[in-house]
Amino acid sequence: MNSTTPEIHRKRDFIILFATLFLFWLLLSNSLAVDVLIIGVVVSAFISLVFYQGLTFFTEFRLSPQAVVAGFKFYGHFFKELLRSNLSMAAIVLSPPLPISPAIVKVRTRLKSRMGRLMLANSITLTPGTMTVAMEGEWLYIHCVRLDDSDLEAATREIVSEFEPYLEVMYG
Amino acid sequence: MDIIGAILLLGGASFLFLGSLGLIRMPDVYNRIQAGTKATTLGTLLVLLGTALIQPQWSLKLLLIGVFLLFTNPLSSQVLANAAHRSKVRKSELTSIDDLEADREQQS
Structure with a gap:
């Protein structure tokens, strides 16, 4: 973040980081x-002073009821996908011919906030057969274990569209 | 409680085993990272959950470990994969498309 961040935002970020720590x-x-407790306050305050420009879980979180609901839905969906990704990976690893067709593709995200993009990248890494390799602005570079290259556009679109709707409400 | 905990521990251990098997079987570094990350995340979470059921007084700290794991695991594998790609680690011949390489070559 640059130095033009409004004072009020910096105070908010500081308090959020302090409370989390x-x-x-x-x-x-x-x-x-x-x-x-005193040691905790001193250490948390010091770390927050140095790193308040960093990201925490609640940085840029929108404090609206819709955002909270979207948050719960996001985590529900996320754990379901995590389980599914493990089962599909197990199936690939256990099948003798090792059916993979890897590729690194790029996908555009419509999320604007830093935290939203970070959560999207992390979620993609933990879901079936996909892993974020690099992020440049709105472009995500994603490694897929199995890519269906008959319809590239739809296949890449599908990767981000699973989590984007939730994260868009949560972080924007 | 103990029995459910033990089943979860066993399930977690199986996923960790499958993850290690993936490390051996996958052809290149990127696919290995993929197999490693997913299996260790769910495997470790299940082990933590099983432990929490057997030793309920540890729950809070186990929850903390789980949260750290969920945030650090994908980040570290992303950074590893990115570093591997930057230093041009060999990709499997099966790899069909590499948009990242194409874009990086264009920039330089």
Whole structure:
């Protein structure tokens, strides 16, 4: 992010990162003793000061009911796909002739936010037979284990269209 | 609870085994990364879930490990694949299209 970010956004990003880190600290330390809490606040504040321009789970998250609903749907869909991707990968690995036809294709995403694109790339990596190799602006380069190259356009379109609708509502 | 946990542990271990088998059987580095990432993610998540059922007092920390895994695993495999592609690691002859190589050659 560049230095022209409005002051209000920087404050928001700082608070979001601080809250996320502190929550992790609480879960990890599993204690509410005063000295433990003080160390947590100091360390979280320091890290947030240095890295507030980075991304956290809630950075750029839209605080609307639709976004929360889309979030739950996204995770439901995601875990279903994760399971499916493992089963299909297992089938490929276990079948003697090893039926693969790999390719690296590029796909355009209509997501604008950084966090939305990051989540899209990560989700693609964890779903059936596809892995994000590189990202340049709105273009994602995706490695596929099995590409149906009879209809390239539709095959590549399908890769992103599974998660885009959810992420578009969540992050824009 | 213990029995369900044990079944989940076994399932997780099987996926991890299949992932390792994929590492051996796949022809090139990109396909190996693919086999590795997916199997380890689900396999480890199942192992964590099984452990949480057997030892409920560990649940919170196991959940933390799971969250870290979900965020770091795809990122690290993406960076590995990208680095491999940059240093022009050999691709399998089966690879039909490579848009990334074409675009990178155009830029340079």
